[in-house]
Amino acid sequence: MEIRWLEDFVALARTRHFSRAADEQNVTQPTFSRRIKLLEEEMGTTLINRQTLPLSLTPAGEEFLQLCEQVTDRVRLTRERIQRLTDEQARRVLIAAPQSLLSHLLPQWLADHGLQELVVPYLRATSWLLADYFQALERGECDLALCYWPVERCELELDTSAFRYRVIGEERLVPLSVADGSGRPRFVLPGSRRSPLPLMAYHPRGLLSSAIAAHLARQPEASHFNVVNESIQTTNIKELVGLGYGIGWLPQRVVQRALDSGHLVRAGDTRWDVPLEIRLYRYHSRQHGGLEALWKHFERIGSPLSSLSS
Structure with missing residues (x-):
């Protein structure tokens, strides 16, 4: 029947x-x-x-x-x-983001724009390298990618001509160390050849590693490190730095509470800070009703988002 x-x-x-x-x-x-x-x-x-x-x-x-x-x-x-x-x-928009942005920026950003029901975090992306985000955008695995981007000149082996972006915020990578008994950093930049600083580094093929290396290369004073750990996740680096194993650069949003409490302190002054933009990327040819409506919404509201760029 x-x-x-x-x-x-x-x-x-x-x-x-x-x-x-x-x-x-x-x-x-x-x-x-x-x-x-x-x-x-x-x-x-x-x-x-x-x-x-x-x-x-x-x-x-x-x-x-x-x-x-x-x-x-x-x-x-x-x-x-x-x-x-x-x-x-069909209207929902999948957004990929590294773990630090997913935890410390994305929820508030979605709430500020009333996008909690429309934009859904794509949790598989939290441990991706930068190239993975653009590949996923191109093949339609996600609709948007939220990522850090260096403000200063930095050579990246990545063709972004098929993508569009908007800048939604700023960030700084801050060099940090645990404090000694007097509240001073246990490890202090720039280190020396005889006594290189133990470094909790980012993955060598990641954007943050490239941004830090490019920034250090422009400093008049050479820095000296012994890489003792490499990680994609900022949380891993933060934990190891917090345990006193060495120095590491971390997004200020991620470590602000630890800085305020004095558990972590700067390992150098602001000249060692690495300025970053926070960019929202999309694939130019991606057709998606929810994505188009969202992008037009950003165009209407303008600030604090930057103008579009290809």
């Missing part, structure tokens, strides 16, 4: 006429009549009194009509709910 047979029976009970019911169901009358006959065979009894004009239902048909109305109504409501869910899912 098929749902459309039940819908046919409801239409016939309403119109009391085979031809009109067949027209409502967009089928020929012979097909419609055959389906009603199959329905009666399935139920094992006569449901339609064909001797009256207009047609009438038998007592069994009247009883069966109630079931048909209940079932078809529930199916209709379920279809509508499923369609709404499908439409909502």
Whole structure:
């Protein structure tokens, strides 16, 4: 028994006429009549009194009509709910971001713009390298990528010509150390050849590693490090620095509480800070209703977002 047979029976009970019911169901009358006959065979009894004009239902048909109305109504409501869910899912925008931005910027940013229901974090991206974000944007795995970007000149082996971005904020990578007994940094920049500083470094193919290296290369005073750990995650670096294993550069948003409490202190003055932008990227050719509406919203509100760039 098929749902459309039940819908046919409801239409016939309403119109009391085979031809009109067949027209409502967009089928020929012979097909419609055959389906009603199959329905009666399935139920094992006569449901339609064909001797009256207009047609009438038998007592069994009247009883069966109630079931048909209940079932078809529930199916209709379920279809509508499923369609709404499908439409909502189609409008949702997936945003990829590193763990530090996901934890310390994204929730407040979404709340400020009222985007909590529209924009959904893509949690698989928290340990990606920079190139992974652009590859995911290009193949449609995510719709937006939120990432750090160096303000100063930095050579990155990455072609971004097919992408557009908006700047949504600023950040600084701050060199940090645990404090000694007097509240001073245990490890102090720039170190020396004889006594290089133990460094909690970022992944060598990551953007933050490149940004730090480019910034240090521009300093008049050479710095000296012994890399003792490499990590993609800022939380890992923060934990190791906090345990006193060495120095590390961390986003100021991530470590502000630790700085305020005195648990972590600067390992050097502000000339060692690495300025960053926080950029929101999209793939230029990506067609997505929710994404287009979101991008137009950003264009309307303007500040604090920068103008578009290709």
